[in-house]
Amino acid sequence: MTDILIKNVSFTYPNGHKAVIDANLEIKQGENVAIVGQNGAGKTTLVKMMNGLGKPSSGDVFVGDKNTKDYTTAQISRSVGYVFQNPDDQIFHSTVEEEVRFGPAYFKLPLEEENRRVEYALQITGMDQYRNTNPFDLPLSIRKFVTIAAVIAMDTDVMIFDEPTAGQDIEGNIRLGQILKALHEAGKTVITISHDMEFVATYFDRVIVMATKHIVREGTPKEIFWDFESLEKAMLKQPYVSRVCKALGIEGNVISVDEAVEKILQK
Numbered sequence: 001m002t003d004i005l006i007k008n009v010s011f012t013y014p015n016g017h018k019a020v021i022d023a024n025l026e027i028k029q030g031e032n033v034a035i036v037g038q039n040g041a042g043k044t045t046l047v048k049m050m051n052g053l054g055k056p057s058s059g060d061v062f063v064g065d066k067n068t069k070d071y072t073t074a075q076i077s078r079s080v081g082y083v084f085q086n087p088d089d090q091i092f093h094s095t096v097e098e099e100v101r102f103g104p105a106y107f108k109l110p111l112e113e114e115n116r117r118v119e120y121a122l123q124i125t126g127m128d129q130y131r132n133t134n135p136f137d138l139p140l141s142i143r144k145f146v147t148i149a150a151v152i153a154m155d156t157d158v159m160i161f162d163e164p165t166a167g168q169d170i171e172g173n174i175r176l177g178q179i180l181k182a183l184h185e186a187g188k189t190v191i192t193i194s195h196d197m198e199f200v201a202t203y204f205d206r207v208i209v210m211a212t213k214h215i216v217r218e219g220t221p222k223e224i225f226w227d228f229e230s231l232e233k234a235m236l237k238q239p240y241v242s243r244v245c246k247a248l249g250i251e252g253n254v255i256s257v258d259e260a261v262e263k264i265l266q267k
Contacts, residue, residue, distance in 0.1 A: 001029040002064045002079050002157035002189065004050055009059035011045050019045040021213040023059070027191065029157060032184040034200040035193045036224075037210035038235045043193045044085070046210070047160050050191070052076035063158070078107070081151035085162040085193075087135075087143040096138075096146050097122070097131040103154035121153035124179055141167050148179065158189040165196045177203045201225060201239045201255040209234050222253040 004027040011020040020042040027033055035043050048054040049061050052073035061068045063079050081103075084090045093099040100121050104114040122128040125145045130138060135146045144164060151159055164176050173196070180203055184190050194200050200207060200221060207224040209217040209231075217230040224230065225238050238246065245254040250263045 003028050003062075004080075004158065004189070004191075005060075005062040006046075006049070007060045007062070009046075009049065009056045009061060011042075011049060011054060012057045018213055020049075020056075023215050025208065025215060025218075027189060029189055030184070030187050032180070032190045032203070032205045033192070033208060034204040034206070035191065035208045035210060036195070036197070036200060036234065036236060041210040041234065042213040043210050044162055047162065047191060047193060048082070050158070050160060051080035051082045053082065077154070077156070079156055080158040080160065081154045081156040082160045083144075083147050083151050083162060083164065085166065087140065087147040090147045090150070091135045091143065094134050095132050096127055096135055096149075099135055099146055100127070100131075100149045100153045103150060107154070117153045117155055121149040124152065124182060125149040126175065141169070141172055144168070145175075148176075152179075152183070156188075158191065159183060161190070161192040163193055163195065165194055165199050173199055197225065197237060197239045198241075201242075209236070211235070221255050225255050226253040 006023050006025040009020060009023045012018050023046060035047065037043050045054060049056055049068065050063065052068045052071060055069055063076055068076055091099055093102060097118065101118050104117045122131055125148055127145055127149045135143050148164065165173050168176065180190050180192065204221060207219060207221055208215060209224060211234040216233055217224060217227060225242050231238065239255055241257050241260045242255055245260055245263065250267060252263055254260050254263055
């Protein structure tokens with residue numbers, strides 16, 4: 001089991017900037033977790049320490065039974081996949097298929113297993129139609145799915161997605177949600193940073209709130225999006241449907257349209 005355990009972790013950049021302060025967090029294998037907070041809250045720094053891209057200045061990060069201080073990023077990447085916020089920081093091959101194939105090939109898997117992973121990743125993300133296309137000939141929103149496919153093909157126990165909804169339209173968000181749901185149902189641990197509160201309310205079971213470099217709250221979407229003190233501290237807004245229900249005086253910690261319709265009809 002690849003649980004993530006963060007114990008008393010702080011991270012300070014060489015220039016003295018503190019990005020994460022005294023974080024404590026446990027994410028169990030198979031959880032579906034969103035991390036939210038304004039820019040500068042420490043979200044990306046926190047998740048990069050989960051796959052070894054950053055090492056804590058103090059405290060410990062455990063991936064399963066491995067303390068990340070004792071392992072290279074390449075070694076941790078066999079358990080934790082990471083999709084960068086900007087796909088251009090991740091893509092370096094001349095076709096979509098080559099990009100997606102890189103991870104399984106690097107692991108020196110049997111060719112049959114390598115092909116299976118590549119085809120699954122291309123199919124689930126809808127990138128099979130672009131397999132022979134140069135990723136940089138695709139729009140940014142589609143390039144994001146290329147990098148998502150590349151991480152899915154690595155078949156890690158934990159998959160981290162940094163702002164996957166940025167630049168996506170409604171159709172893209174729905175496809176993302178379906179992909180994350182499929183990964184979660186397959187037993188993967190899914191950790192996603194997002195500024196899209198509607199997306200978070202719809203697709204995640206647990207929400208971690210960060211503000212001023214600290215983890216300030218965690219709970220279910222219903223708990224988080226009706227905790228006005230925590231939302232104010234993190235400078236976050238409720239999902240639109242929750243704001244409408246609040247304005248109408250509807251109780252019940254509503255976070256979905258279906259709930260809102262039911263409550264409005266009852267009222």
